[in-house]
Amino acid sequence: MRGEDMEQQKQIVIIGAGYAGMMAALRLANQTRRQPVAITLINAQDKFVERIRLHQLATNQALVERPIADMLRGTGVRFVQGTVTALDPTRKQITLQDSTRPISYDKLVYALGSYTERSRVPGAAGYAFTLDHASAMRLRERLPGVAARGGKVLVSGAGLTGIESATEIAEVYPALRVEVVTSDSLEDDLSIPGAAYVHETFRQLGITLRERTTINRLEANRALTGDGSALPFDICVWATGFGVSPLARQSGLRVNPAGQIVIDARLRSVSHPDIYAVGDAASFAPESGLSLRMACATALPMAVQAADNLSAWLRGKPEQPFGFGYMIRCISLGRRRGLIQFVDADDRPQPRIITGTAGALIKEMICRYAFEALSMQRRGIGILWWSRARSAGSAPELTAARLRG
Ligand SMILES: Cc1cc2nc3c(=O)[nH]c(=O)nc-3n(C[C@H](O)[C@H](O)[C@H](O)COP(=O)(O)OP(=O)(O)OC[C@H]3O[C@@H](n4cnc5c(N)ncnc54)[C@H](O)[C@@H]3O)c2cc1C
Structure with a gap:
C-alpha cells in the first residue's frame, strides 16, 4: 500500500x-x-x-x-x-x-x-442454569446424572427458548420429569392451532405446563411462586428473556x-x-x-x-x-x-x-x-x-x- x-x-x-x-x-x-x-x-x-x-x-x-x-x-x-x-x-x-x-x-x-436475563428474580442468578454457552456446557454435564435418578427439571419461561429447551430435554432424557412454568399462556404468543400443537407435544413428551404462574424467588431446590406454591426441582433452566x-x-x-x-x-x-x-x-x-x-x-x-x-x-x-x-x-x-x-x-x-x-x-x-x-x-x-x-x-x-x- x-x-x-x-x-x-x-x-x-x-x-x-x-x-x-x-x-x-x-x-x-x-x-x-x-x-x-x-x-x-x-x-x-x-x-x-x-x-x-x-x-x-x-x-x-x-x-x-x-x-x-x-x-x-x-x-x-x-x-x-x-x-x-x-x-x-x-x-x-x-x-x-x-x-x-x-x-x-x-x-x-x-x-x-x-444473554439470558436473571437479575429480576432473587435467586435466579445463583440457582438456575441458562441456555448461554458456558451455562449450557455445565447443564450438559449435570443432566445425565439427574436423569439417571429420575429427577425433575423446571423450565422457567415458555417463549421460544423455553419451549425448545423443555422439549429437547424431555426427548433426550425421557426419565426426567420436566415442568414448564410461565407467567402468561402459550395462546398469548402462538396461534390457536400452534398453541394446540405445542400442548399436544408437551403431553406426548410428558412435560407438564403451569401457565399464569410467576416465579418470585428461587432457592437451591425450589421455586416460590406468586400464588404461594413451592415447586421443587433438581435443575432449573431459566428462559424468561434476554438482557x-x-x-x-x-x-x-x-x-x-x-x-x-x-x-x-x-x-x-x-x-x-x-x-x-x-x-x-x-x-x-x-x-x-x-x-x-x-x-x-x-x-x-x-x-x-x-x-x-x-x-x-x-x-x-x-x-x-x-x-x-x-x-x-x-x-x-x-x-x-x-x-x-x-x-x-x-x-x-x-x-x-x-x-x-x-x-x-x-x-x-x-x-x-x-x-x-x-x-x-x-x-x-x-x-x-x-x-x-x-x-x-x-x-x-x-x-x-x-x-x-
Ligand atoms: C437456545 C436458543 C435458541 C434460539 N433459537 C433461535 C431461533 O430459532 N431463531 C432465531 O431467530 N433466534 C434464536 N435465538 C436467538 C438468537 O440466538 C439471538 O437473537 C442471536 O444469536 C443474536 O445474534 P447477535 O449476533 O446479535 O448476538 P450473539 O449471537 O449473542 O453474539 C454476540 C457475540 O458477542 C460476544 N460478546 C459479548 N460481549 C462481549 C464483550 N464484552 N467483548 C467481546 N465479545 C463479546 C459474545 O461472546 C458473542 O460471540 C435463540 C437463542 C437461544 C439461546
Whole structure:
C-alpha cells in the first residue's frame, strides 16, 4: 500500500462475533477488497457460538466446532480475541480486558448480542442454569446424572427458548420429569392451532405446563411462586428473556430502558452516528416505526444492511434504510417434531402452521441456512434473503440481498 493510502486507511472495528458481527465482517470484507480499509473483529471467545443450537449442546448432542480464525480465513479481516470492557465514543476507542492499549476506530459496529436475563428474580442468578454457552456446557454435564435418578427439571419461561429447551430435554432424557412454568399462556404468543400443537407435544413428551404462574424467588431446590406454591426441582433452566451488556449505557450512548443502543433507520446510533449497532444489542428509535424482537432472523439482515451502509459510506454513496417483515417463526420441539408458525409482517401469529417431521426438517434447514449464509458470504456470495415489507425509512419493498452479494 502506498504511503498516502496508509494515511487514508479507515479503521473499522466490529465488536462481537455472533451472527450479526460475523456477517458484518465477512460482507464488508467482500465489498472493500480494493479499498484502503482495515477491518478488525473482536470477540470474547475464539470459537463462533451457534446460539440457536445451544439447547442441543445442553442435551449432549455433538455440535461442529467453528473456530473464528477458520471462518475468516482469506478475508483479510484481523481477529482479536478479547473482552471489550470500555468504549469511549468521544475518542473513538475501545479497551479490552487485560490490555492497556486502546483500539481506535473510524467506524464501530457494535454487535455484542445478549444473554439470558436473571437479575429480576432473587435467586435466579445463583440457582438456575441458562441456555448461554458456558451455562449450557455445565447443564450438559449435570443432566445425565439427574436423569439417571429420575429427577425433575423446571423450565422457567415458555417463549421460544423455553419451549425448545423443555422439549429437547424431555426427548433426550425421557426419565426426567420436566415442568414448564410461565407467567402468561402459550395462546398469548402462538396461534390457536400452534398453541394446540405445542400442548399436544408437551403431553406426548410428558412435560407438564403451569401457565399464569410467576416465579418470585428461587432457592437451591425450589421455586416460590406468586400464588404461594413451592415447586421443587433438581435443575432449573431459566428462559424468561434476554438482557444486554451495560457497556453501551456506561459509555454514554443513547439506549432504551432495556439497555439496547437506539439506532436510526440506517442502523447508526442516534447519539453517536459513527457507531452502527446490529443484532440483539440494538433497537430502532420509536420514530422509525420498526420494532424487532431479539433473534438470529433479524440479526443477520441487520448486519448485511450495516455492512452495505459502511461500504456506501466508504465510497461516498448514500446509505439505505433497513426494512424487515416477519414471515415465519421456526420452533424445534426436540429432533423429531417442529412447529413452523406463520406470522404477518408485524410478527402476529396467523392460523397457518406446519408441524411434525416436516416442521422439524424446515427448522433444521433454517439453522443450517443461518450458518451457510456466513460461509457463503466468506466466498463472496450473499444468499441471505428477507422480506422488507416494513421499512424503517422509505417505501416498503420486497428484495433479495443476493443481488448485491
Ligand atoms: C437456545 C436458543 C435458541 C434460539 N433459537 C433461535 C431461533 O430459532 N431463531 C432465531 O431467530 N433466534 C434464536 N435465538 C436467538 C438468537 O440466538 C439471538 O437473537 C442471536 O444469536 C443474536 O445474534 P447477535 O449476533 O446479535 O448476538 P450473539 O449471537 O449473542 O453474539 C454476540 C457475540 O458477542 C460476544 N460478546 C459479548 N460481549 C462481549 C464483550 N464484552 N467483548 C467481546 N465479545 C463479546 C459474545 O461472546 C458473542 O460471540 C435463540 C437463542 C437461544 C439461546
